[in-house]
Amino acid sequence: MASTSQTETPTQCTSSSLRSRGIATAQDAEKKGEIGELPEPKDPYSWDNEVGWRRFRFLRPGRGMYHDVRRRLPYYWSDIADAWTYRTVASTVRIYFANLLPALAYTLDMYRRTGGFYGVNEALFASALAAVIFSLLGAQPITIVGVTGLISLFNYTIYDIVSLYEPSIYPQFMCWTAIWAAIMHWIVSFGNWCDYMRYVTDFSSEAFGMYVGIIYMVKGVEELVDEFTRGSTDGFMSCMVALLFFGTVYGLEKVGASTLFAPWTRSILADYAYAFGTIFWVGFCHIPGTLKDVHITKLPITRAFYPTQDRSWLIPFWELNGKWVFAALPFGFLVMLLFYYDHNVSSLTAQAKQFPLKKPGGFHWDFFLLGCTTFVSGILGLPLPNGLVPQAPVHTESLSEYESNLTIIHTSGGDRGEIRKQTLTIRRVVEQRVTHLVMALGLIGTMTGPLLAVLGTMPRAIFAGVFFVVGWGSIESNGMLKKLRHLMEEHRFLARQNPLFDVPRGKIALYLALQAVGVAACVAISQTIAAIGFPLLICALIPFRWKTVPRWFTTEELATLDALTADNMVVLASLGGRPKEMGGMDEREGRERDAEGMKRQRVGSIAQ
């Protein structure tokens, strides 16, 4: 998680200076004009001051993509040159596990529920394909793209629907869904419509994070329940292993975030917690005797480089009946809508406000690329890859060089009246393409026979544990939970300097209730055959936040409760700049973050 410096200079600061000092995030730095500020281009990408026909985004197709490429291309060489640090190694290992394990976990789910159409080979191929393309060509190579739980939900829900009519056409139908989706991706990216992502605030991204967390926890339980169909012994052993795996990774990451041992030891624990946990518990299940004798389900692997089912890689999509081709269109639209939100939000959280990024991203260009991977994956019968929401900030975080600083808060009066605590600041983020590319090569390597056999030794219970780790990470660090905790805390002990303290409790409860309704609606719909409709719900939260929510809250309250998910100018530059509706929102939000200090990002936690 970062080569933490061992600087011993105690920062002798009073509490007020602590608050004002806080953490040197992009935001602060940006104010100082040191980092995160692009050299002002002569014609910045913006629509704010355009008049006449020039105001209409679709009349100037590709303008966003052109700016994205022009903005990022100058950094291409440095994306390779900057990678020569230890961070790259640790980050590659961490993101390899954080990408691979959940992808395999979702695949298990998909495999079972799509009649065995999507298997491990497809998932690996899709992950590797996306990783190669985005690491080499992406405008923001930090955003990791892969197989997510939501596309798995999509795939098996469509399977359920298609099965009602003609199960045999499922491969072609999915292919056409992908083709339509790809076309719409291209329309959106050429139409410069990614701009609306600048309106994404924590209101919807927290709700989305919570939704994803809950879905993952449910999936973990489902995996374990399914194991019981093979017999109670398998089921109970899997439960035990999943619980212990979760406890191990969670515990190691807690120690990594503590003040025990030296900074480098903590750093190692945090970087390799996933790897340690996985290796240990996979080995555990193979201890000869009682454990090995149970033969709990392992990951189902097939011949390397061949599709799981007996088919050629290319799906004969041209053979599909015309009526089905057009029936796939609305599904394609929903996939695009899902990716529009999911991919862009994961990209936003990977570039969220706490990371002092200096290199620009490019949302339009990346969304165009996503259309390409969607198309290719579609015609090859792979699960469609897109941005990994809970893991997205983990990559940036693993590339961050942390500085573990000592903060001494002097308390008035008395000798030795002081409180010592750790303040983590991010010195810099190693922004480059190499980790992403090496991870891609790792995934390709994993597709080969010998390594595929290693995957075949991994019990399904481990993946249930992975679901728990990723899901709980997304829930535990969620802003919704923080607000809930604030409401539950006994009033006397609430920190008065927390800006939330100034907001009436009823308002906080209302805000939380609105988010909770959104989450509950999404979770509920996900359990039905209408599951594929949830992107509509999620996307509806953005205009709801800007149009309806302000009726019930004052501007100050909203400024405290909510904030742009990414407010770094290097990010917003690609989205046409900061929304004019913002007001003084971010000033207040920054204050809260300062008071709390920086938290280390856990695997699976959405950016805060």
Place this chain on the structure above:
Amino acid sequence: MASTSQTETPTQCTSSSLRSRGIATAQDAEKKGEIGELPEPKDPYSWDNEVGWRRFRFLRPGRGMYHDVRRRLPYYWSDIADAWTYRTVASTVRIYFANLLPALAYTLDMYRRTGGFYGVNEALFASALAAVIFSLLGAQPITIVGVTGLISLFNYTIYDIVSLYEPSIYPQFMCWTAIWAAIMHWIVSFGNWCDYMRYVTDFSSEAFGMYVGIIYMVKGVEELVDEFTRGSTDGFMSCMVALLFFGTVYGLEKVGASTLFAPWTRSILADYAYAFGTIFWVGFCHIPGTLKDVHITKLPITRAFYPTQDRSWLIPFWELNGKWVFAALPFGFLVMLLFYYDHNVSSLTAQAKQFPLKKPGGFHWDFFLLGCTTFVSGILGLPLPNGLVPQAPVHTESLSEYESNLTIIHTSGGDRGEIRKQTLTIRRVVEQRVTHLVMALGLIGTMTGPLLAVLGTMPRAIFAGVFFVVGWGSIESNGMLKKLRHLMEEHRFLARQNPLFDVPRGKIALYLALQAVGVAACVAISQTIAAIGFPLLICALIPFRWKTVPRWFTTEELATLDALTADNMVVLASLGGRPKEMGGMDEREGRERDAEGMKRQRVGSIAQ
């Protein structure tokens, strides 16, 4: 855990005043002469100023017991009158579970390893017998007496030894062991030799607590391993249930110790965590379907009020061959030595320094009573009850009326520069006999048919969980772990006001190593047939602490690292007063405690 007051008066104090104010424990109060100071008797119980033959304890038999009774008897009526508060209800429920569940857990262990001689009926009978006698006649009715894990260790080790020669004589042999032990109890109590317990410091009581914690964890694992002999399904389900039970009780107690919700809600969580966890997870195992179908082992119950084996209650001890009668003598001595340390230390921790007790105890008289219960239990073939080490402070704690105070630490400079935290102070302890007596009646009730049948529905896995809760409680709160944590903590973040900071790290490590060697030796011996020798090792730690340890440490260092386990004058009065060797030891120790504030006692945690 205490009807916490909801006083809202924020104590505006600086850090120095916080330190000096600390918590209103017996110690502080004692200095003010408010509580914890007995009315000075005309002839205090002391041997310090005696001369001539009057110096020799054994020449004035029963002097300690006489003083004990004389000192406590005046409080007898108030022991009943003081009981009419809500605390009594909560405490009775809590201590009933904290006594019953572990006792049953140890019984499972004993039952398996003594050829089924000691069963549930014997354990309940022994617990009830001891509880009735000590609640009605004990000089310190707060000390809970029952069946411990160590006597279980004793019983099955003796079974192993006797089985080498003549398994059939085991009942009579145990009976004679008890008779000899009882006689030695009476000799010790008449000879006033409990006085040496005033030399017990945290050095040995922490080591003992750690030893007990480790043994309990091992026992929990052993129970689970044994479940595998019935089949892997039983084993894995038991593992799962034990882990989840542990997580539940631990989690509830954590919330109970937090600042969430109102004080009374936290109080309920802390008071009934054990009860909630037990009821929920027992019910869980009976959910029809996969769970119920496994039929994991339940507590083996037999006909109510009858011995587990087909025998009369009275053991025909007069039929034992004379050579075996005398062979039992050294075993009796070891039992006495175990109880001398175990019972007295549990009594000390029940009256430890953090509790502002006002009523005196009586070690000599209680040890005499323990001889009586040993004798009766012995001839009835019951496991011998004695003081429950990890649970002892829990009773006192559950009788404590906590005040949850807000402490505001002002940090220099700035508006709102402050830190708010909870400081728990014990307003008073409801010192009385009623909880102990009602618990005794509850145990007798549990022996009846209907309730015994309820016990018969409890899966053994719950008891493995109980072992984990009690064992981990004893380890987590142990002073050894705190010192270890201090050594592991990165140097920058160590609190400078912690007195440990002034002790060289090497010295702390040496001190810890000495304790660890003691613990390791005891744990190692416990796994062998020489297990019954461990009381010798434990008791040897006391003179070792006073004779040898001072060679390696300065007086100041020892004063910081160690302290009397109980230093309240109402306690020490029964032991002949404070040891003259003490010096200024307790001043320093108090400072550390103040800096840390009061912790809520968890079930199974030894007093700190």
